[in-house]
Amino acid sequence: MLENWFILLPEIFLLGFFVVGGLVAKFRKVQTPKTFASLAQIFLVAVILFSIVFYNKSAFPLLWANTPLSTIFKTFAYLMAWAWFYLSSKWFLNKNRPSFKFYAVCFALLFGFDILASATSLISLAVIIPFICFFYRRLILRHWDTERVEPIAKAYGFFAAVFCLLLWLGVYIIYIQTGSFEYAIIRDFYAAEKNFAPTSLLAVVMIIGCFMFLLSLVPFHLWFIAAISEAVLPVCGFITLVPPLIYIGALINLMKGCLVAFTDFVAPLLCFFAVLSLLIGAFSANSENNIRKKFAFLSIYCIGFALTGMVHFSGSAVIASFAYMIIAILSLAGVYTVFLGLKSKGEYISDITYISGFYRLRPYMSAALLIFMFSLIGLAPTLGFFGYLSIINNLVADNSWFLMGVLLISLLFVASACFQVIRIIYFEPLVSKFDRADKAIYICLFINVTFILASLINPAWLISNALVILGGIS
Template identity: 25%
Template sequence: MSNIFADIQLATPEIFVFSMACVILLLDKVTHERMPKASFLLTQLTLLVGLYLVTITVPEGGSIKAFNDMFVLDGMAVLSKQVILFLTFVVLIYSYSYITERKMYRGEYFVLILNAVLGMMVMTSASHFLTIYIGLELLSLSLYTLVAMNRDSDLATEAAMKYFVLGALASGLLLYGMSMIYGATGSLDIETIRSAIQGMESDDTMLILGLVFIIVGIGFKLGVVPFHMWIPDIYQGAPTSVVLFLGTAPKVAAFAFIMRLLVDGFQGLAENWSDMLTIIAVLSMATGNILAIIQTNLKRMLAYSTISHMGYFLLGILSANPNGYSASLFYVIVYSFTSLAAFGLIIMMSRAGFEAEEISDYKGLNKRHPWFAFLVALVMFSMAGIPPTVGFFAKLSVIQALIDVEMYWLAVVAILFAVIGAYYYLRIIKTVYFDKPERNEPITARFGMQFVLSANVFALVLIMPWIGVIMDAVSNAISAMG
């Protein structure tokens, strides 16, 4: 029995975030009439202090385990938590005016967001099937509720229903896989599983079937082909502020989730899962990029683009070596910030009663507001992976990882689909700059949000000189894993 106080100290950020969620839940009853802004400000404060707490609890070298090996704190956990907290902070800045205008501003909204953040933090530092699963459920349950929050919208209710049913199915498959692994190895602890697998034959059918179920579960949660059907409907139906959240921070958590399960746990089966992920990645890049071309709804188009991006993100992981993992982590961080900016722009263009989610709503944006048009162009360049934006380096690093392990054909396929993908991103830029405007209302957005959004978009380009620093941080985080 280890010292419980030392353990609690390591989990301070998680405990703090949860306690603040409880405080906000209670306090909102008192403040929601007199000081409606209090819940929002308190949530932002929580995220910032949480970020600070994560930063000061960095373990000195390697990884520390706590709570009887159920909790692990290592470089990857710290970096992922920092990114998740920061992303959520920016997400809330963008969504503030959106949720107040649509009467979705309630204390519960922030409580749910904080609980989702808690779930992601638990997932990133889980080293036991139980904690991984509970973290995942904390995140999913909050997201289902957030999607359904706008109850007067039929689309949102339908999206929430689909999300909930498929999410429950995915959790069931994941649990089934975990129970098979438990049957084969006799443990739920990830490190014990890893050493048990090393002592077994790598074609043990029981292990492989368990692995298949786990991959299917991961595939559903990540939204990759052929488990992607829910993504477009949820992206289109859910309120943009919720899509903004679920399309950014949970992707980083998903990376940590995959690292803990596949890389930490099933190291001995790397050959098997690498092949499975190859099929999924190729299908995702193909389906996502090709179906995105025919979309007329911008949110739906970005949903298909997410599917293809998740395909690229898997390329690094399936190369099954530390370089590949850090390429994937870099990719997912860059993708999160790019899609943060993209959905931020949709929110900026919308106002109560007008969602600005059709591509035709952006016609001739350059004549109405040249600055926003420029921002849209930069974001689309980064999504497509065109230099000098950071999206180019993200794609470059995963493809580099493929070439390192001599998977040349896959690298060629990836580049081919990236070229196809460029078509629909560039089409948006064409719509913005060369089409005749159909609307001429002024775009009203708070100055603070405009400023943060502009900073976000420019960061996608201006970060270039420091790209090496980020790459180093990412590969240090991976090499510091247990």
């Protein structure tokens, strides 16, 4: 009994933030955004440590079970959240806005992600995904001008409700057929089947469709783009950097642990939407003048790229996609850190024309952005090249020439989109004056760039252990 409480420590700390944060919000006289950021970071460190300690222990193995695979995805997501909480506090300080509710909603989401990544039962999915969607909507609404984000939150809420209903229906159909919600039982049941009933396939489509919505794959991406363009910067950063890793981890877990028999059916479906996402993401990024929207499309492109690489869910494909996702998220984290420094007269800049000649005033920040963008393009010798190499080499090994061609063509469009930003920052004359950036932004950029450069010299150092763990799933 006591052992189970210990195993639940990560979840306890995630929920514990509400209690402690709530008490601080109510009783502490001096409150700054830094107070809650520090509190959030302390709790998150505890969560990370306990997640690693109990990486293979489970209190309720029938509902969710920690595995090396789930722990690795969760740990990276928590680390991203930790860094972003620290940076977000600078935004709240600058805007002089209260931050408790933002951190509280993020912790609720992290709690949901914790369960989702480790789910071993469809009932866990059916419960936790609506929970996540509910708090996601709350997160989008975290804006001082509610009118701007309300339509987006409404649209998101509507589509989330539709996809949650589909998820429930899919889960129900599978339950009717197999008599269980447990991944292992469902996997064994369908493994014995030679031909799948249309209802089974429909159920799988409904469940996978829900994941596509969560991952904001095209054509379910419009809410994501709208949210990124209108929501406040801390929210934009969080929804770009943290959830994708968890969703991909949960999808791998679902496909390998439960729906493995449907892999051949799911692969073309997923492939189609992944290719669509990477193409639309790459094309649309070119036509955007809003820098946030541009990178929102690029993050959709990155998710499409990662999914294209792992549609068959083989061990090597999952490893390649994981490596790619980590690198892409690192680069996007760098880009969002720079966004926090793109400030003129107290306002955060989102129109690309206002950053013309930015490098003349902020050479180091521009240099960092340059590295992150070249990494997104996958140009050697940046770390991004390693991510692309992993995925494309895997496709060549599988003789997937068409997919390889599509990836390379889309990469050209991404390069073109990034070129626009580089051109405006470096080759155009200066048009605006920029506010002084916080030291924390430079520190984070320095750490990120150092991490990218050090990993470039020895990429195995970055994810060798992760690869060993992921190698075990093949």
